Structure formats: C-alpha cells, structure tokens
Amino acid sequence: MTFEKMIEAMTPEVYQSLRRAVELGKWPNGQRLVQEQRETSLRAVIAYEYKHGVAEDQRVGYIDRTRSDGAQHGTDPFQPQVLKILTDD
Structure with a gap:
C-alpha cells in the first residue's frame, strides 16, 4: 500500500490515535514511539489534515500569527514546500 492510499483509507479514529501518539x-498501550515511528506518524497526520481539509487552526503544529492589534504577522514562505514534501510519496 502506498502512503497516499494509506492516507485515503485512514479513518478519523486512526487519525486521532496517531495524532495523540x-x-x-x-x-495507547504506553509503549514509547521510536524516532522513525514518530516521524512517519507525524507525516501521516499532517497529510491527513491537509487532504481532508482540517481547519488550519486545528492542524498539528498550528501557530497563531495574529498580533494583538488583529493584523497578521508574515506568512511562512516554506509552508508550501513542506506540504509538498509531506504529501509526496
């Protein structure tokens, strides 16, 4: 199964479990994630959120860039590149 097909087949329950892990x-059984598991799980969570239209402010790693006066801080110029890397297989 490809990464893309895995993301398409992922249920909301599996997504929530991975995100929590x-x-x-x-x-959930208390066993620690090794580095590779954490990286792969995080990649899957980010790809799922992107593919399934999870609101930006609900996505893992969201940073609120709104200043106290309501204006926006600068946007992250690397975000489109990161999303491309994470969703490419």
Missing part, C-alpha cells in the same frame, strides 16, 4: 510520544 505523536503528541504524547507513546502509543
């Missing part, structure tokens, strides 16, 4: 650094 990445946040906590361990699986």
